[in-house]
Amino acid sequence: MSNTKTEKSQAAKLQAVKGMNDILPDEAARWEALEEILRGWLKSYGYRNMRAPVLEQTDLFARGIGDVTDIVEKEMFCFTDRLNGDELTMRPEFTAGVVRAAIEANLTYNGAQRVYSMGPVFRHERPQKGRYRQFHQLSVEALGYAGADMDAELITMLRDLWDELSLNVRLEINTLGVASERMAHRAALIEYFEQNKAQLDEEAQRRLHTNPLRILDTKNPAMQDLVDNAPKLIEFLGEDSRKHFEQVQRLLSDVGVQFTVNPRLVRGLDYYSHTVFEWITTDLGAQGTICGGGRYDGLFEVLGGKPTPAVGFAIGLER
16 A cells, blocks of 8 residues: 555656746747847946845845835745754845845945846745746846936836837836935825725735835725825925936936826835836736836945945846
């Protein structure tokens, strides 16, 4: 009996982990063609390849991304290394790891750096079209660049890529200001939503005192009027933040990049400041965002480095 069980066990067909897909030769050829285009495009703008590990200390993402974000709370693949007790996580995105590596190697000591990373990232999500547990990103980082001109340059170079790939996309932009402005806005949001708590769904009530800014990004139709009338971050911006965002808009208009200012665009990562943006296509239904990014001037300090301005974006390659 035991031998029969063993034989059956050995004969059982093994399958890929749910949400982690094989890329077979015919499809891999398409990937290689896309990657060749991307590398050529990035090289033309002076970006060099950089490769950080798949595994990082869990605290890197909790500190960098934000411990009350959806990614850290619900989506990371984390485990304890049984050999030494280290708390490790498979990277859910590239930027935090790239900044950690830049700090460790003192990469910006001799000047600003343009780098990119490309490869698999991991999030424990419900697999569906355009959303997988292992997926692939191109992440582009301009480290050490402070001006609105770099924000506009990144967006403009993306416009050129979409034209080369013949993709039908639209651009939404917003500003998140600086930390002190976001804190004032956060207090106003909490007060506003507390006064209207009966209209909040379960998810919004959970976020109310941890990450109220994310309530603005709700997809619940019953909450749209409530969110539309919520305090706007732009009302709390200081002169420098306003000027930065106005300059970004002016530079984009000067080179013919069409955009919509979306005051509800907040992105899902805590490290963003000032400009944030998303490129969206209508060809993928609910999973229509194919690229998102923005400025993250405070991330170097959060991760223990010297103050260093930075801005970047990530493209979901499956989408």
